[in-house]
Amino acid sequence: MRIDKSLRFARRWLVPPGIYDLLKNVKQGKCRRPGNLTREEIVLLEENQLLKDRHLGSRCFILGAGPSIREQDISKLQGEYVISVSNTFVHPEFSRIRPRYHALPPLIKNHGVLHSEEKFMGWLRAMEIRTVNAEMFMHIGDRELVERNGLFRNRTIHWVEYQSEWDESFDTPVDLTCIPSIWSVSELALTAALYLGFDKIYLLGIDHDWFNGVLVYFYDHTKDHSLRPDEKDLAFIDSEFQMRRHSKIFRKYKYLYSIKNNIYNANADPDHYMDTFPKVEFDTLFSQHAA
Numbered sequence: 001m002r003i004d005k006s007l008r009f010a011r012r013w014l015v016p017p018g019i020y021d022l023l024k025n026v027k028q029g030k031c032r033r034p035g036n037l038t039r040e041e042i043v044l045l046e047e048n049q050l051l052k053d054r055h056l057g058s059r060c061f062i063l064g065a066g067p068s069i070r071e072q073d074i075s076k077l078q079g080e081y082v083i084s085v086s087n088t089f090v091h092p093e094f095s096r097i098r099p100r101y102h103a104l105p106p107l108i109k110n111h112g113v114l115h116s117e118e119k120f121m122g123w124l125r126a127m128e129i130r131t132v133n134a135e136m137f138m139h140i141g142d143r144e145l146v147e148r149n150g151l152f153r154n155r156t157i158h159w160v161e162y163q164s165e166w167d168e169s170f171d172t173p174v175d176l177t178c179i180p181s182i183w184s185v186s187e188l189a190l191t192a193a194l195y196l197g198f199d200k201i202y203l204l205g206i207d208h209d210w211f212n213g214v215l216v217y218f219y220d221h222t223k224d225h226s227l228r229p230d231e232k233d234l235a236f237i238d239s240e241f242q243m244r245r246h247s248k249i250f251r252k253y254k255y256l257y258s259i260k261n262n263i264y265n266a267n268a269d270p271d272h273y274m275d276t277f278p279k280v281e282f283d284t285l286f287s288q289h290a291a
Contacts, residue, residue: 063077063082071269072282083193084102090224124146158176186249203277
């Protein structure tokens with residue numbers, strides 16, 4: 001009996017309220033995250049609350065790695081808020097743009113079977129240099145790898161976690177401690193942009209042109225990607241896999257769009273088939289903004 005009272009006392013008075021609420025929500029099933037997080041990791045996740053609505057009144061651009069950005073003068077993004085993803089740092093204009101944020105998918109969890117730690121390290125070290133001082137969005141499951149190898153030591157890393165499952169409910173709150181599971185890093189970037197409070201969000205290079213091949217980017221993946229996968233390891237990715245995957249991605253996009261109706265597709269390809277978001281012309285965004 002005394003032990004039970006002591007535990008209740010500790011829970012009520014010694015655990016910070018925000019962490020207690022987070023733990024309570026996990027227990028009640030409101031946030032179906034994996035249950036193996038340490039208290040320290042929960043504290044790190046809880047720090048994301050400081051990002052809530054940080055950029056109200058501003059707009060941002062999410063920079064993907066699709067081939068369509070070859071047709072766009074992305075140097076115009078200089079001075080804009082940009083969230084870049086994955087290997088986009090190899091773009092010739094990246095150093096001029098200097099994105100404020102850079103987002104990665106879960107590495108070990110989602111890609112650990114394809115790459116060795118040595119390959120991860122080569123890619124991350126190149127990323128660390130090229131992204132300069134961008135704030136990082138990374139999966140909490142990659143923290144041990146990052147810290148053990150001394151990566152991003154003087155950088156801000158926002159650790160995120162994912163739901164073990166998502167029931168595709170549009171009532172799901174935007175929460176960086178419990179993001180609906182993703183199939184594309186663009187889903188993380190969009191979730192982060194919404195959480196940061198941007199009034200308008202524009203997508204560039206988010207092509208999803210899977211029918212043109214598995215490894216189609218604005219760069220040559222055989223030369224400009226130190227984490228380049230061996231194509232024979234991707235033999236399981238056929239059309240059925242891609243259609244099922246993209247069905248889930250586009251469902252997620254519809255959910256994210258429903259929150260504020262403030263996401264726009266600024267893709268350069270006039271025949272781009274993603275119709276989830278309103279289409280806008282990239283160049284006009286800057287003439288109107290300047291006016």
